[in-house]
Amino acid sequence: MSANGQSALLIDGKKIAEDIQNKLRDDIKTWSELHKRKPTLVAVLVGEDPASCKYIEKKMQAAEYVGIDSRTEKLHESVTEDELITKVVELNKDESVDGILVQLPVPQHISERNVCNAVDPTKDVDGFHIMNVGKLSLNMMTFVPCTVLAVIELLARTGIETFGKNVVICGRSKNIGLPLSMLLHSDARYELPGHEATVTLCHRHTPPEQLKVFTKTADIIISATGVVGLIKADMVKEGACVIDVGINRIKTQEGKVKLVGDVDFSAVREVAGHITPVPGGVGPVTVAMLMKNTFQAAMDRLKQ
Numbered sequence: 481m482s483a484n485g486q487s488a489l490l491i492d493g494k495k496i497a498e499d500i501q502n503k504l505r506d507d508i509k510t511w512s513e514l515h516k517r518k519p520t521l522v523a524v525l526v527g528e529d530p531a532s533c534k535y536i537e538k539k540m541q542a543a544e545y546v547g548i549d550s551r552t553e554k555l556h557e558s559v560t561e562d563e564l565i566t567k568v569v570e571l572n573k574d575e576s577v578d579g580i581l582v583q584l585p586v587p588q589h590i591s592e593r594n595v596c597n598a599v600d601p602t603k604d605v606d607g608f609h610i611m612n613v614g615k616l617s618l619n620m621m622t623f624v625p626c627t628v629l630a631v632i633e634l635l636a637r638t639g640i641e642t643f644g645k646n647v648v649i650c651g652r653s654k655n656i657g658l659p660l661s662m663l664l665h666s667d668a669r670y671e672l673p674g675h676e677a678t679v680t681l682c683h684r685h686t687p688p689e690q691l692k693v694f695t696k697t698a699d700i701i702i703s704a705t706g707v708v709g710l711i712k713a714d715m716v717k718e719g720a721c722v723i724d725v726g727i728n729r730i731k732t733q734e735g736k737v738k739l740v741g742d743v744d745f746s747a748v749r750e751v752a753g754h755i756t757p758v759p760g761g762v763g764p765v766t767v768a769m770l771m772k773n774t775f776q777a778a779m780d781r782l783k784q
């Protein structure tokens with residue numbers, strides 16, 4: 481139990497996602513009536529990975545709710561890189577399409593980088609195109625990856641300051657840890673909103689004792705590693721905010737599959753000031769931010 485005798489406040493990602501989507505729903509309705517069309521999102525899914533199918537389904541449901549036209553283009557697992565890129569280029573040229581996303585991971589024989597770079601940067605609602613990654617690193621306006629936006633949104637809506645704070649990010653993935661580190665230290669003197677934190681980016685070669693030294697001084701800990709139980713109670717400063725981006729499927733003793741994050745939730749909860757659960761934390765807000773990026777893409781298209 482923490483010094484004030486209370487356990488951490490739970491950050492309700494599901495509720496936050498609903499709030500965002502309700503606001504978007506109103507804005508999209510107004511926009512669609514004005515422009516006589518709806519924003520349009522196309523997801524490209526290669527193969528039939530059950531987790532990918534589930535995420536795509538959630539995205540399609542959210543799109544339907546907020547008033548975005550959406551569809552999933554399904555390609556066989558054996559599709560070649562050229563064939564996949566041909567599909568993407570076709571969507572790039574399609575004037576009725578505002579946002580394109582290729583669900584990751586793609587099969588081993590296809591280069592993820594080549595595929596992400598094939599998406600028209602103005603339709604790249606995932607923010608994975610090399611040009612959008614470059615812009616983010618320069619704190620320029622661009623599409624920011626949805627999970628990164630979700631973390632920022634969870635902090636902002638919970639009233640957690642980042643200005644001058646110590647943030648420790650665990651995990652340096654190109655789609656989450658790295659862009660999150662770029663956004664959280666962003667400088668307000670450029671185009672993007674500045675978050676102005678001091679960021680420490682830890683990864684698999686950060687020695688465990690050193691990791692603990694870093695996390696112990698963090699005001700905000702964000703874990704995106706896929707390592708179950710990485711963040712333990714003795715690594716967390718009293719009152720810190722803990723954001724769990726991990727998604728791990730584990731088998732329980734009864735043989736059931738359970739979704740857990742990277743954080744030892746029940747123990748960390750007693751030390752932290754705020755904590756996100758898994759499920760019901762970052763995941764639903766990620767989907768909401770995809771809707772926001774798609775609406776943005778549609779608005780930008782009409783302005784061009």
Ligand SMILES: Nc1nc(=O)c2c([nH]1)NC[C@@H]1CN(c3ccc(C(=O)N[C@@H](CCC(=O)O)C(=O)O)cc3)C=[N+]21
Pocket residue numbers: 534535538581582583584585606626627727739758759760761762763764766767
């Ligand atoms: N091109 C691309 N863009 C992505 O944005 C992308 C991707 N590929 N590949 C996979 C990851 C993962 N991701 C999630 C989306 C929603 C939940 C989500 O809604 N999670 C629910 C529960 C889901 C469940 O029950 O499995 C929750 O945490 O409460 C999680 C993870 C988007 N990703």
